[in-house]
Structures are given as structure tokens and as C-alpha cells.
Amino acid sequence: AQSVAQPEDQVNVAEGNPLTVKCTYSVSGNPYLFWYVQYPNRGLQFLLKYITGDNLVKGSYGFEAEFNKSQTSFHLKKPSALVSDSALYFCGSSGSARQLTFGSGTQLTVLP
Amino acid sequence: SQTIHQWPATLVQPVGSPLSLECTVEGTSNPNLYWYRQAAGRGLQLLFYSVGIGQISSEVPQNLSASRPQDRQFILSSKKLLLSDSGFYLCAWSLGLAASYEQYFGPGTRLTVT
Numbered sequence: 001a002q003s004v005a006q007p008e009d010q011v012n013v014a015e016g017n018p019l020t021v022k023c024t025y026s027v028s029g030n031p032y033l034f035w036y037v038q039y040p041n042r043g044l045q046f047l048l049k050y051i052t053g054d055n056l057v058k059g060s061y062g063f064e065a066e067f068n069k070s071q072t073s074f075h076l077k078k079p080s081a082l083v084s085d086s087a088l089y090f091c092g093s094s095g096s097a098r099q100l101t102f103g104s105g106t107q108l109t110v111l112p
Numbered sequence: 113s114q115t116i117h118q119w120p121a122t123l124v125q126p127v128g129s130p131l132s133l134e135c136t137v138e139g140t141s142n143p144n145l146y147w148y149r150q151a152a153g154r155g156l157q158l159l160f161y162s163v164g165i166g167q168i169s170s171e172v173p174q175n176l177s178a179s180r181p182q183d184r185q186f187i188l189s190s191k192k193l194l195l196s197d198s199g200f201y202l203c204a205w206s207l208g209l210a211a212s213y214e215q216y217f218g219p220g221t222r223l224t225v226t
Contacts, residue, residue, distance in 0.1 A: 032212050043118075043202055043217035044156075051212045090156065099171075100215055102156045 002027040004093045006103035013081050014111050021076040021106045023091030033074040034092040034100065035065055044090060050074060081110045114139035118203050118218040126226055131190040133221050135203030143205040145186040146215060147178055150200040162186060198225045
């Protein structure tokens with residue numbers, strides 16, 4: 001079975017500061033990990049994914065994520081947060097079941 | 113480029129009434145298609161997925177059904193809605209079922225059952 005945990009329901013950060021949204025996973029076999037963003041009343045938008053290779057993955061809108069196998073984590077990061085980054089963020093994983101399993105989501109609020 | 117459409121955008125239906133939500137994808141062939149439900153603005157629950165015309169897999173037993181009458185059309189239905197069917201319904205597509213493929217989501221349908 002595979003699962004994804006987002007331990008923080010809410011993350012607040014000041015504009016211009018770095019942001020981190022946490023994600024840990026439990027996947028049998030090689031993990032494939034994803035980050036999505038959802039704005040109010042909209043569908044999810046794909047940000048980035050880790051399949052293999054470099055542990056630091058770069059994605060859309062200046063976001064990046066670091067895969068850490070020993071800590072089974074895939075945290076989403078951005079060096080300098082924008083107010084427009086405020087949204088709901090979902091971490092997802094897929095493994096041998098080939099189905100995308102999502103975490104419970106983290107609401108990011110960037111304060112001006 | 114690929115585009116995914118969902119309609120209607122919002123829907124208010126009484127308990128016991130039927131439901132039909134439609135999803136279509138443009139710009140790709142033989143996509144894998146998915147229906148999710150998002151309750152209370154948070155967790156996403158996979159309801160159905162389809163790898164081809166007429167091929168539907170159900171992830172959870174419920175009051176809903178899905179059909180895929182054409183390659184790029186995916187329909188979510190119910191004969192009699194329950195209050196618990198309220199939520200935000202999202203359709204998604206991917207190039208394949210391989211674990212490495214990301215999914216692309218439609219704009220969603222907000223369903224309120226009264």
C-alpha cells in the first residue's frame with residue numbers, strides 16, 4: 001500500500017521569505033512523487049514530479065522539491081514567496097498500484 | 113495542446129434526482145481518464161478510472177457510476193442523489209497508467225445536493 005502525509009494543514013509565511021511545504025511518503029518499490037497546486041474553486045495544476053535522477057526537482061512558478069530517500073520526504077520549496085502563491089498544495093505518490101494517492105493538502109498563506 | 117473541459121461548472125440538485133456530469137479531453141488520443149471527488153475543500157478521493165472506451169474501474173462502492181462512450185468523453189452519473197454526494201468533482205487525464213505519468217485536471221464541477 002502507498003500513502004502520503006502532509007503533516008501541516010496550514011503554513012503561513014511572509015512575502016519574500018522562503019517557503020517549505022512538507023510531504024512524507026510510504027511507497028513500496030520506487031516512488032514517483034508529485035506536487036500539485038489548487039486555487040479556490042479550480043482544478044489541480046501540476047507543479048513538478050520526481051521519477052528518478054537528481055534529488056532536486058525544479059518545476060513551474062519557481063517551485064522546487066527535494067527528494068530525500070532516507071527520510072522518505074519530498075518537501076516543496078520556493079526561495080522567495082509571493083502573495084499569489086497562496087493556495088492549497090497537494091503532494092501525491094504513485095507506485096506499483098499505478099494510482100495517484102494524494103495527501104490531505106496544505107493551505108499556504110503568504111502574508112504581504 | 114491538450115485541454116480538458118467539464119460541465120456544468122456548478123449544479124444544485126434535490127435529493128433523489130439523477131445526475132450527469134460530463135468531461136471531455138481535446139488534443140490527445142486514448143487518454144486515461146479519472147473522476148475524483150473533493151469534499152470540504154480538502155482530500156481527494158479517486159472514484160473511477162478508465163483506460164479505454166467502455167472500460168471502467170471503480171475504486172469505491174457508492175451511489176455513482178461512470179461511463180466512457182467515446183475515446184475522449186467520460187461521464188459521471190447517478191440515478192438518485194444523496195446528500196452525501198455533495199462535493200467538488202474533478203475529472204483528470206493522463207497519457208498512461210504508468211506510475212510516472214502526471215495527471216492533468218479539469219476545472220471541476222461544484223455539486224450541491226439539497
